[in-house]
Amino acid sequence: MDGRQTDRLLHAVATGDNKAFEQLYLKTKNGVYAFLYSYLNNAQDTEDAMQTVYLKVKTNISSYKIGTNGRAWLLQIAKNLALDVIKKNARFALQIQNSKDDLFEESGFIKGEILEAMQKALTEEERRIVVLHVLWGYKHREIAKFLSCPTGTVTSKYKRAIEKLRRELKEDSV
């Protein structure tokens, strides 16, 4: 998803264009979904969060400053929401821990060769870096800024993540 295209679509949404909103969803849904999943690790929560993210785009579009980085604005909404969900889940999990230990077990794994390999082989942070670089086209230094860590860390983690994925998929085509 190109940054300028996102900016153009958000600009149109800000003028009340619902068609542009639908386009924005089609262009960004995979990236937003994968990004949310890298935090939530659960298909059900991710699907719910997806709906909320795009609803927030409609209700908070006035806070988007035209000409600024639209991708970052969208991902910031997703990140804040994911962190809220994690907090809520942590409280909920504590409450029911003693009664139903297996509630979350395998309940929300998503299907797909690469997606499963990512879930199995990569840490949460590695998944996030791969998603931001591969799907969103962010540069390592931009990811470093977004995740508040050094660029060298992102570069080495990305490389390690790709190696892990290769091993997991037993192929060199990645």
Add this chain to the structure above:
Amino acid sequence: MKNLKEKLLKELDCVVPPLSEDVLNAPIIRAENGEKEEKKRSFTWKMVLSCSVAVVALCMAILFPVFFGSKNGVAVNSGYALVLEVNPKVAFTVDDKGKVKTVTALNEDADVILSDSKRLSEMVGQTTEKALEKFIDYSSKLGYLDLVNPDAVKITLSEKGKIADGIKKSVENYFMQNGIFTLVITESKTLAEISKNIGFGEETNIKNLIDKLSKTPVLEYERQVLGKDLQQIQDYYTQNVLLGDMKNYVKAQLSHNTVSENQVLKLNELNIKIATHSDNPLRIFEVSSPESVYSYWAVRALPFSNFTEEFGNLMAEMEEELAIYNSEHSQKINDYLTLKIVLDLQDAFDFDFIKSLLDNFTDSAYLENISLINQILNALSGEDFKDFDKMPENEQDFMDKVSGYSQSVYFAREKENSQIYSQQRKPLTEGEYQQFIDSIIKEYGSLENYWKNLQ
């Protein structure tokens, strides 16, 4: 990499749910709606205050022209256009309030600066002086303006008198404050002449020109393909983008990374010598540990440096080689892990072939190997400059490709020129700056002659 992206997108297409009807049909809350609600809530003293301000503003608006520079009660200025030439060439239109309404790139160098909407937004809505200062600052940062030797910029305005003089003075002040020996050459032309020169017909009304430019793509590359069919877009991409400036950029990037191979091998060799040397103080207990434990960086982190002469020489040689490598490369090697990463990346490609390709970098050799070049640049830089080897599939795809390319050029130039740009310079006094102008006039006869000589 592309393969991973494609597979991942395909899998996500099967997994990601559609938007619910509730979200699809939810209203878009625009800024105006919010303002209306705010107005409803905050009637009372705020309303009274704003009415008073409005009355004062109205009185000022009526009286201001009478006292300050109007002619027969008509406002002095209704807006204007100007063209700034550094090497990047850019057109600004300014409204009657002195605020920049549009910024339009007029060549590929200006595309590089304006390829990011954030940089563009730093100029639109600003005063002319601030917008010019910003654009010139980016030109300096990217090495388009010579910060070491004398240079010049030219400003062509559809304005004369106080406004033109004020703009010139403000740009000169910027150069003086930053200790840069650059001249400001100004020229006045009619709006119709400027409008015609930048390719928008002989427009005589500034509002119409602002309107036209605000509906036109900012980048020169983007404007070149408007209304063209796919074949024409692809031909333009091949002739003017791939074989244009991009070819030189690609060659420079490849050379930059190829040269480093021997240096990296040497760094690795030296590091192994250090790690395995019997005088390495970390080997004192001879425990079996990975190479990284005895590396140059691990030894350097020790609180002492009184090594044997032979080992000390090795450490000094490594330090020198590292300093050379780090001063020449954007990917700095500051630890053992980074050295390993760079080595792995270089192992993956046949650099002998790249070297022979660079020796004979003809258009056909470049186009024949463009896919391989694309892979190498992606792997080495980890940047966004990817898939340039594929022909654009439509106008949007073309625009995405060229803006991605322009962004990559921006970052490459920024890195290349960062040292010169960040150097502290002593501000120039008015006397020193005037002396510089006089010396140029003495040598070239006039500032215009000097400008022509630079072109």
